[in-house]
Amino acid sequence: MTAQPARTLRDLLDDNDIAGLQEWLAEHQPYEIADELARADAVRAVLLFRLLDKDRALTVFEELDPTDQHKVLSGLRDHAFRDVVERMNTDDRARLLGEAPAKFARRVLAGLSPNERALTAALLGYPEHAVGRYMTPETVAVRYYITAEEALAVVRAKGRRAETVYTLPVVDDRRGFVGTVSLGDLVLSPPDRQVLDIADTKTPKVQATDDVEEAARLMQDTNVLALPVTDSENRVLGLLTIDDAFEVIEAADTEDIARQSAATPWTGHYMSASVVQLARSRALWLLLLILAATLTVNVLQFFEDTLASVTALALFIPLLVGTGGNAGAQAATAAVRAIAVGEVRSRDVLKVAWRECRVGFVLGAMLATVALLVGTLIVDFTVAASVAVSLVVVCAWAATIGSVMPLLAKRVGIDPAVISAPLVTTLVDATGLIIYFLVAQFVFGL
């Protein structure tokens, strides 16, 4: 199923075989169609999208990333365009507009009914990474003093328009937050029971201005299907649903992973990204890193005499700096991830530093013995000894700064993931060389 359709699809698109395309669409799931739309260029994507019937078109559309949604929409004529954006979920729409150029955003808002426009504008009022952008305002709230039976009646009456009916905010007469009640409990409890008795009043909640990634992690920690969102006066504004939280976390992981390799994260499908886009996302850091790397040139220049007198030392430069870099990268990656999932906090910095220092020492000692053997075999003992000793120091040093830097970054409010493996590696290269040559000078009594 993976290999066949896509290849055929490409052909069908190229020779514009409408009947064949319709057949292909009928045979595939919305998420499979969405994937192909994301991979295709704008023209092909629109051609394919146009062939979908209204309802499927919307389902497929909602599976797309904002970038790809933008790609498809831009190619649609006004009526089709308006139809899609009008029927999108408010929160998805806000997300789409948040990342789209202003001109496009205006076209979307213009296409909306007054009511939808108001809802969307409200969400767009929140900062980019705020919960408000991601929450659904279309919820079914119930008053705390009505009965389970009455609450179910409310669900039946208003449920159709809501994005979820599994978690209902429980509110007082001024929409003040009281708690949440799950549809399951409403169904399972005696009809005359008061909502307040079945409601969960200790449920975690967030404010619309809170950071959405933290909110999503909170949902994950507390295993709730939806997180109530309130304003500063504790009035209920909407719900953050688990599928949105799921996407937020995945996007955050993708970003962190990109940053960990010193690339600037970009939204959108890898296969639809152009060479220029890919290059741009990586250029800045490579540039900064090569400038930082000129440090290593200076260091080596400083020790040029030592290098000249014992050329053999040069042979081990890549091995030494490479190994140190790897040890540092491992520590940095572990620390960044531990911070991201909330296992490590800024105030753990000393504890972490001390542990990683010992880890680096243990690893360095192990690698040193290997280097001593190999080095003695390939070159001679004295050089091998300098390499071995340096490895111990460099690994301990690399692991320590590798783990400490992300924590310090977090403390000063920088995304810890910015402390990428390449960044740590580059820094370790320069410092590692200094250590190496100082050790060598000592060993050779220079």
Added chain:
Amino acid sequence: MTAQPARTLRDLLDDNDIAGLQEWLAEHQPYEIADELARADAVRAVLLFRLLDKDRALTVFEELDPTDQHKVLSGLRDHAFRDVVERMNTDDRARLLGEAPAKFARRVLAGLSPNERALTAALLGYPEHAVGRYMTPETVAVRYYITAEEALAVVRAKGRRAETVYTLPVVDDRRGFVGTVSLGDLVLSPPDRQVLDIADTKTPKVQATDDVEEAARLMQDTNVLALPVTDSENRVLGLLTIDDAFEVIEAADTEDIARQSAATPWTGHYMSASVVQLARSRALWLLLLILAATLTVNVLQFFEDTLASVTALALFIPLLVGTGGNAGAQAATAAVRAIAVGEVRSRDVLKVAWRECRVGFVLGAMLATVALLVGTLIVDFTVAASVAVSLVVVCAWAATIGSVMPLLAKRVGIDPAVISAPLVTTLVDATGLIIYFLVAQFVFGL
């Protein structure tokens, strides 16, 4: 809230202040308590856990990773021990046993009621990463021919024991899979409506033996709250719920990230991992990589005369290999992630290689100009020129193999994430040096 309690907690635990501890427990959410349990050593963790009342104890316990669950359980006396394991969700229990030593597993199974033991044993029958290990067998299935009202009655009758009642498998008389119906639709549709009319018969489903990560990604792609799980005869066995899928994906991401830094992933809390555990998780790869790095020594030995005649070439070795390594790491990381989230498939290998080759070329050209300037300033033009030319070739080469290797790994059935940034870097180091010296020999006419 972040800074204060934990520090106090440590003190409370140290001077065994029961009253104080109980107060602390009362003030904190289950997931916060779980986090502290994960960070504490076994003795402290058990002391704290014992102070929780039955119901909270279970909630907290279910927030823990298997490793930490094991840590806590091992310290409990038989009756408390039995009470916890008996009341765990079947799928959580199976996961706990899957990762625990046999002796411990036997103790758990011995503590179970015959019914729970049977359910657990059934799940344990599935391979480690199979959906069967993670699904909940405790579901409420409804026959396709009954009415919505009757279905709701079934939910009321059996719902209490089920892990979720939001997605109900719709089955025929021999438990054959027909589709799923959501509690929401049951509530919202007219009571006399037949279940089959409201059921979603096109919903995606998986088999209990399928890979759980793929199943979880499928849930994410299709935005379903629960995925029906069947056996090879299409009979319904249970449901994979979204909170479990969420955990599976997060665990997979954590694993991939660890692998990307050439560390062996381990389960459990970063702060509770010992120096030895951390070292062990990183040692193997560092060892392999340093052995691979001896290649660079040989390469340099081979070019030792060139190096001796133009010592200045040595100055740029770390900069050159470092930059090449970074370019390769970026490409590898991007490819691994794209594969993980299903954006790239093995058959895209040529398309990817060609794109990344051009990306590397563009980046290399950019960096070369910088190197040419800096190099000419620091040393001289000829050396700088060799470095610049090498950079272009090395970056193109690094980006290409960095992106291709994960795809090839996948094709031959190896986890693409094993193609870690350090691995790519190390390979690029050796090959990059060869390119560098060949270019240099040409430039200097040696």
